[in-house]
Amino acid sequence: MGKLEKELKRRVKRQNIQKAILYGVAAAGLLSVAVLAPNALQALKFFGIEPKNKWQKYNINHSIKRLKNNGLICFEKTDRGTFARLTQKGEEKLRKFRLLGYKLKKPKRWDKKWRMLIFDIKEERRGIRDKIRFTLKRIGFLRLQDSVWVYPYDCEDLVILMKADFKIGKDLLYLIVDTIEGDTKIKNYFKLPIT
Secondary structure: HHHHHHHHHHHHHHHHHHHHHHHHHHHHEEEHHHHHHHHHHHHHHHHOOOOOOHHHHHHHHHHHHHHHHHEEEEEEEEEEEEEEEEHHHHHHHHHHHHHHOOOOOOOOOOOEEEEEEEEEOOOOHHHHHHHHHHHHHHOEEEEEEEOEEEEOOHHHHHHHHHHHHHOOHEEEEEEEEEEOOOOOOHHHHOOOOOO
């Protein structure tokens, strides 16, 4: 394995550790620091990461520290002990993790309606525009033009989630369309029956 591949693997593992910790804190609301490490270890098993030595446990503790330094979690002291909780920034990061892992359900039969997303986002928010395109491509949408994407099934919940996460509101329009001119290529892309 080359140097770049090793670095990528390390980065993905670090992100999975942080994701597991964020999910653990979110699931419990407030999570006792005394039980944070064991719960994080259990959550990590879900992501295929199982610390086998003290070096890996050190990495988990370092990830917790990094999450705190990045403002994603904070610690609160109470008379019952010290607890970790998600900050608003941490909740936003967790929503983005969920959005990237979002899966659309495909019904058994297509209702012969197209779902189109059209967005118009200004140049100074180019980063948001690129994130939207990346998300749509990853989920399985087909790009008709840079800011026009199509999908054959209901995806309104995803659109609501994207509008909230990317803070784009009316800049993203959701359309349900009966007909698209020359849709044979689109039907082939989604493996739909051609009528």
